[in-house]
Amino acid sequence: MSPRADAARNRAKVLDAAQQVFTADGLGASTEQIARRAGVGVGTVFRHFPTKEALLSAVLAARLETLADDAERLADAADPGAALFDFLTRTVEASSLKIAYADALERAGVGTDQVVAPVRERVTKAVGTLLDRAQRAGAVRDDVAVGQVFAFIHGASRAVPRIADDALRSATLRMMFDGLRPR
Amino acid sequence: MSPRADAARNRAKVLDAAQQVFTADGLGASTEQIARRAGVGVGTVFRHFPTKEALLSAVLAARLETLADDAERLADAADPGAALFDFLTRTVEASSLKIAYADALERAGVGTDQVVAPVRERVTKAVGTLLDRAQRAGAVRDDVAVGQVFAFIHGASRAVPRIADDALRSATLRMMFDGLRPR
């Protein structure tokens, strides 16, 4: 039995609103704020996502989903080195003003969450492929593991968005990821 | 008029407890928890630090103080390159299990806080000196600014402590800071 049309619509609206609000105000944002943004009552939010944590998981899963899409799209690029670094740069830049993103990633790292786990695996695999190809092409050190790439993404996502100046920011980002390249 | 002996003692106990509790449970930890840990009443906590934010600032200032001490101690090391990288490594490793530390640093970056500002300047200057010497010795790229070094510290503090394996963690750290070295 598929859900009623309005239910599906509202679920999407809530997820969307949650993403925006978490991004703007951090993970501490209240459920009511999210409900208001979505144009629904709090009851509706809680019907779709029984706890705040469940909502966060869902938001996170959605983000990881697009991350995986990105990585998979780049899997057969002509220049594997460029592909990996492009991916890294875009991933971090995309989360520029989004503090919540890094927090969510952090959460993902710990929780053996039911919702998040499968998507997480997909991302790991896709990034693993990018990494592998980049290494084979000699663009990345041989001794780098996927986990370390995620550590780089995590760290850069945290640190780099704080830099206001555009040029300086992208320079710092490039510099940071340079640590992955062979010497 | 200097403060009464018990007052000074309690102030120190609270500051110490706050540091421990924030470190263990994050910035969301309650004031009562801190009071209990310090072995004093909540009233005492608030008498010494009128708001929770003031307490956080004080904790942060204390941390920055030791950071500055570290940096200044290394200012005339024989090998400037090693000195800078030592400092970076130790700073991050020292904050290993301390999530609160990175949060606090983040806060420091934003706030033009009365308590924190002067210490901040001291740290910046000391690290600036280390950086300068390392650059002159050819151990660090010429185009690196102090702000970028802080970004690296910030990012690494966030990302690296998540790695459980000791060897892998320090390898990642080294790799991350390698981005600062000339190519």
Added chain:
DNA sequence: GGACAAACGGAGTCACCACTCCGTATCGTC
């Protein structure tokens, strides 16, 4: 278009937390 299930809204509940207030204890001074 009527009937029934599914979903909605939002006032209400409960727990928690920053912060206050004041009777009591401790310190420093003579």
Added chain:
DNA sequence: GACGATACGGAGTGGTGACTCCGTTTGTCC
């Protein structure tokens, strides 16, 4: 050791936020 000043403890207050409950609305199916 006595006395005033200073600091302490912790019950109390106000506000906020996650989550519940139920009377009302909306979608769907015949």
